[in-house]
Amino acid sequence: MDDDTHDWQICLLLVTVTAVVTATLVLVVVIMLGAALAFTEGSTIGTPVVAVFDGSRSSADSPTVTVTTSWVGMGVSLLLLSLPFPLWFVAFRRQTSPSPCDK
Numbered sequence: 019m020d021d022d023t024h025d026w027q028i029c030l031l032l033v034t035v036t037a038v039v040t041a042t043l044v045l046v047v048v049i050m051l052g053a054a055l056a057f058t059e060g061s062t063i064g065t066p067v068v069a070v071f072d073g074s075r076s077s078a079d080s081p082t083v084t085v086t087t088s089w090v091g092m093g094v095s096l097l098l099l100s101l102p103f104p105l106w107f108v109a110f111r112r113q114t115s116p117s118p119c120d121k
Contacts, residue, residue, distance in 0.1 A: 026111060034104045041099035045092065049085070057083040067091035 049069055056063045056073030060081055063071045069087040076082070 030104065030107060030111075033107045034100075037100040037103040038096070041096050044099060045095060049087075053083055053085055057081055068095050 045068065048065060052063050052065055052069065052071045055061075056071035058073075058081070060073045060075035062073065065071075067088065068091050069085055072084040072086070074082055074084075
C-alpha cells in the first residue's frame with residue numbers, strides 16, 4: 019500500500035466521521051426545536067420516522083411534553099443524512115485521480 023492510498027483512506031475516514039457528526043447534530047437540533055415548539059404551544063408535532071412530540075397543557079402553570087422516538091428511525095435518518103458526502107468524496111476522488119493503468 020503506497021502513501022497516496024493511505025492518505026486517501028485517512029481523508030475518507032475524516033470525511034465520514036465529519037458527515038456522521040454533522041448529521042447527528044442536525045437531528046439533535048430538529049428534535050430540540052420540535053420539543054420546544056410542542057412544549058410552548060401545547061400541541062402534538064410529528065417528525066416522520068424520527069419522533070413524535072406530544073405537548074399538553076393540563077393547567078396554565080405546568081405545560082408538559084412527551085417525546086416518543088424510534089431508534090431505528092433515528093439510525094436510518096442518520097444514515098441517509100450522512101451518506102451522501104462520503105459517496106461524493108469517493109466519486110470525486112475517482113474522477114480526479116489518474117488510473118493505475120496510466121502509469
